[in-house]
Amino acid sequence: MQLETNRLKIVSFQAELFMPLYQLFCENETVMKSAFKGRMLSKKEFLDVLSNNFILNDEDQIGFVCVLDKTTENFIGFTGLIPCNFLGNEDDLEFGFVLHQDYWGKGFATEIGKFWIDFAENELQLDRILAAASPDNHASINAIKKLGLTEVKEIPTKDRGSRLVFSKEF
Template sequence: MQLETNRLQIVSFEAELFMPLYQLFCKNETVMQSAFKGRTLTKKEFLDILANDFILNDTDSIGFVCVLDKTTDDFVGFTGLIPCDFLGDKNDLEFGFVLHQEYWGKGFATEIGQFWIDFAKNELQRPRILAAASPKNHASINAIKKLGLTEVKEIASDDRGTRLVFLKEF
């Protein structure tokens, strides 16, 4: 998968992205405190996510992908569409983003979110899209609300802790 927004490239996992991803997942406490399990992951947890949840080819569209700065090719973070059943529908997709803190506050989360909204609606012909965020992650919640999603419920997950679930119908 190789897609883009105005400022970003959205690409499938490639070997040269292993270390930046590993550093983000397993060493960056600042970022990971509001993502996944609310902590850095072990190497095994990271390798499981890489093997099972990342897109490793150019044909799939469901899964995690890497985000690069279009002008510098620098690693920004990762994003993706993943299946979820927060609202009882196994056909639902959730979009999400985890960005290195150097890229916070620059509008990248909103840009990525709008990309996935358009992609789900226009390319995948989905009737709606979901997003979820930790109740403590005010920046992500603000970005999600700015994109026109509405908070619909709070859930508790063994894997991810408490999450607010947001919905946008097309």
């Protein structure tokens, strides 16, 4: 998978992205405390996520992908569409984003969210798209609301702690 926004490349996992991903997941407490599982991952957990959840080819559309700066090719973080059952529908997909803190506050989360909303509606022809965030992650919540998603409810999750669930109907 290789897709683009105005400023970003969204690409399937490539070997040269292993270390930046590893550093984000396993060494970056600042980012990971408010994202994903709410903590840094062990190497084994990271390898499990990489092999089970990342898109490793150009055909798949569901899973995590890497985000690169289109101009510099620098690694920014990861994003993706993943299946979720937050609202009782097994066909629902959640979009999310985890960005290195050097790229916070620059509008990248909103740009990524707009991309996934358009992709879900026009490419996948879904009826709705969901997003979820930790109740403490105000920056993500603000980005999600700016994208026009409506808060539906707060739910407990097994691996990610409490999450606010947002929905946008098409």
